[in-house]
Amino acid sequence: MSNNIKLSIEILPVELFHYILDNLDIETIIFSVRHVCRLFRSFVNSYSRYILNLTSISKSNLYLLCRLINPHNIISLTLSNEERTSNQIDLFISLVRLRQFTRLHSITLIDINEYQLNFILKRINLKLLTSFSFNIKRYDDRRIKTTNSFLTSIISQSNFRKMEFNLTTDRLWKTSWPFNCSIEYLIVNEDITMDNLIKILQCSPHLYKIILKQKFSKIINNISQISTLPICFRQLTSLTIEKLDMNTDALESFLLLTPSLVYLKLIGGQHMFDGKRWEQFIEINLPKLEKFEFYFDYWDPVKKTLTDLELIIASFRTPFWIEHKKWFVTCACDIKRSTIVYLYSMPICKSFLTYEIELQKNSLSTYSNIIDNHQFIQNDVNYLSLILSKALADYIQDKEATTNQLLFPKVTKVSIEFYEEWPLLSLQSLSIFINISQIVHMTLRSYYFSEYNQNVFIGIRNFIEQAQNLSSLIIQTGLYRYKLNLAIDNIHSIIPNHVKHLGIPINTIEQIQMILDRCNQLTTIKFDVRLTKFSEEIIKWFTDNTIDSTCSKGYKMVCVWIGTKKTQSTEISVDHKRMKFC
Numbered sequence: 042m043s044n045n046i047k048l049s050i051e052i053l054p055v056e057l058f059h060y061i062l063d064n065l066d067i068e069t070i071i072f073s074v075r076h077v078c079r080l081f082r083s084f085v086n087s088y089s090r091y092i093l094n095l096t097s098i099s100k101s102n103l104y105l106l107c108r109l110i111n112p113h114n115i116i117s118l119t120l121s122n123e124e125r126t127s128n129q130i131d132l133f134i135s136l137v138r139l140r141q142f143t144r145l146h147s148i149t150l151i152d153i154n155e156y157q158l159n160f161i162l163k164r165i166n167l168k169l170l171t172s173f174s175f176n177i178k179r180y181d182d183r184r185i186k187t188t189n190s191f192l193t194s195i196i197s198q199s200n201f202r203k204m205e206f207n208l209t210t211d212r213l214w215k216t217s218w219p220f221n222c223s224i225e226y227l228i229v230n231e232d233i234t235m236d237n238l239i240k241i242l243q244c245s246p247h248l249y250k251i252i253l254k255q256k257f258s259k260i261i262n263n264i265s266q267i268s269t270l271p272i273c274f275r276q277l278t279s280l281t282i283e284k285l286d287m288n289t290d291a292l293e294s295f296l297l298l299t300p301s302l303v304y305l306k307l308i309g310g311q312h313m314f315d316g317k318r319w320e321q322f323i324e325i326n327l328p329k330l331e332k333f334e335f336y337f338d339y340w341d342p343v344k345k346t347l348t349d350l351e352l353i354i355a356s357f358r359t360p361f362w363i364e365h366k367k368w369f370v371t372c373a374c375d376i377k378r379s380t381i382v383y384l385y386s387m388p389i390c391k392s393f394l395t396y397e398i399e400l401q402k403n404s405l406s407t408y409s410n411i412i413d414n415h416q417f418i419q420n421d422v423n424y425l426s427l428i429l430s431k432a433l434a435d436y437i438q439d440k441e442a443t444t445n446q447l448l449f450p451k452v453t454k455v456s457i458e459f460y461e462e463w464p465l466l467s468l469q470s471l472s473i474f475i476n477i478s479q480i481v482h483m484t485l486r487s488y489y490f491s492e493y494n495q496n497v498f499i500g501i502r503n504f505i506e507q508a509q510n511l512s513s514l515i516i517q518t519g520l521y522r523y524k525l526n527l528a529i530d531n532i533h534s535i536i537p538n539h540v541k542h543l544g545i546p547i548n549t550i551e552q553i554q555m556i557l558d559r560c561n562q563l564t565t566i567k568f569d570v571r572l573t574k575f576s577e578e579i580i581k582w583f584t585d586n587t588i589d590s591t592c593s594k595g596y597k598m599v600c601v602w603i604g605t606k607k608t609q610s611t612e613i614s615v616d617h618k619r620m621k622f623c
Contacts, residue, residue, distance in 0.1 A: 223247055277302065
């Protein structure tokens with residue numbers, strides 16, 4: 042390579058720079074990259090693949106983004122009226138001209154009111170949409186025909202591929218689903234009947250993937266009729282049922298309609314522990330199945346022993362499971378304290394996991410070479426719940442010397458519950474489970490904060506400070522006024538100054554300003570309050586001391602999407618003339 046070749050950012054092709062921007066969020070692009078230099082500014086200005094997700098944005102940044110970004114360059118838009126960003130959709134509509142969003146391929150609308158849905162869909166180009174996700178928070182029966190017309194128009198487009206929705210059963214039934222619909226991927230959050238599901242499948246020859254998030258019992262109706270239906274949906278190759286609450290017979294009747302499944306995932310609380318029955322059904326009715334993931338937890342009134350667990354796991358130790366499919370299974374039960382039996386494929390297919398030590402002690406697996414079951418669960422869990430009990434402390438002390446890798450390396454959300462006897466060891470010891478520096482969301486929960494000394498809170502604060510990427514912190518106490526008074530200063534002392542979203546108890550109005558001064562990057566704050574009158578005082582404080590804050594009141598809480606702080610004018614009037622201090 043010639044020494045004369047000059048490696049410089051100035052010769053970087055704009056296409057390569059835009060590819061880099063594809064991997065950054067929009068706030069980083071606009072508020073950081075854009076200000077590096079003139080060249081970067083020009084690259085950013087010519088970028089045309091913005092993904093605008095406003096679910097956790099500050100109000101001030103929302104105003105700036107709406108002013109700085111050309112709507113023609115946005116290809117994906119996510120708006121939310123959720124608790125954090127109450128009434129965001131109306132605000133966004135007031136700040137932009139929706140007709141200028143001419144290149145939108147994907148839209149996600151969370152907790153939207155039906156009139157807002159109609160307003161938006163009327164003003165954008167539906168023909169370009171490939172993905173549409175929405176859930177309606179408030180329906181308006183006067184708009185039924187209009188909503189149905191828009192939905193029919195969207196799903197009738199030849200390039201439409203993915204849809205996620207929660208829509209009442211009667212609304213869904215009235216929606217005209219076109220024949221030969223091009224949709225490939227469907228996520229249903231609630232309120233779909235078997236009749237509606239069959240109608241969609243019959244009209245969608247390319248629909249290969251479905252995720253059902255509602256209770257399965259609400260989908261299945263007239264199960265005896267389903268088993269005799271002369272229909273079969275061979276286009277479906279991937280199926281996920283996240284709330285399985287029907288027996289094996291009902292599930293099998295449903296699965297008979299989907300003989301081409303390659304992937305099947307089941308999560309639920311039913312007794313489906315017969316490995317031999319699963320083996321026979323799959324061999325006969327699901328011959329193409331390559332990946333089978335499940336997580337079953339079943340309450341049995343009869344107390345279990347390790348012998349009982351061995352009988353369950355034995356049916357999953359056949360050549361079909363271990364040699365042919367290589368599907369490995371674990372059966373576990375907290376024999377001392379519970380009769381709930383857990384049966385799950387490995388790695389665990391749930392993103393959220395409550396880590397229970399007794400389950401680890403009383404578990405059996407079909408994989409004989411397992412040294413530590415964590416090698417199967419570590420990569421799929423991104424939200425971990427830990428209960429800081431003596432059993433956990435003993436386990437950590439036993440494992441610290443022998444564990445040389447993280448047990449859950451992909452966790453970004455953690456919930457930690459403190460028991461009365463804590464501290465039993467340093468919170469730094471939790472680093473055998475998680476990479477603390479990559480935690481984005483943290484929940485701390487305890488009924489005993491009022492009983493801890495200051496050293497405990499110093500340890501908690503030091504632990505939180507290691508979470509350099511933490512953006513959301515929720516502290517839950519459950520304490521009533523007297524005990525909360527004893528602990529409130531210590532609780533507030535652990536709040537890091539870089540957090541953007543905060544959930545915190547308070548008991549005086551003066552604490553609001555103290556928290557805002559401490560956390561100057563706060564976007565939203567949720568106050569845990571016990572009295573309705575105090576809720577009104579909090580709302581009044583933000584009305585009096587901030588501009589354009591949005592407050593929403595719920596059960597024992599007030600959530601605030603923070604606007605800008607009011608500042609005292611530096612101008613005074615002298616002899617009817619203005620004098621400004623520099």
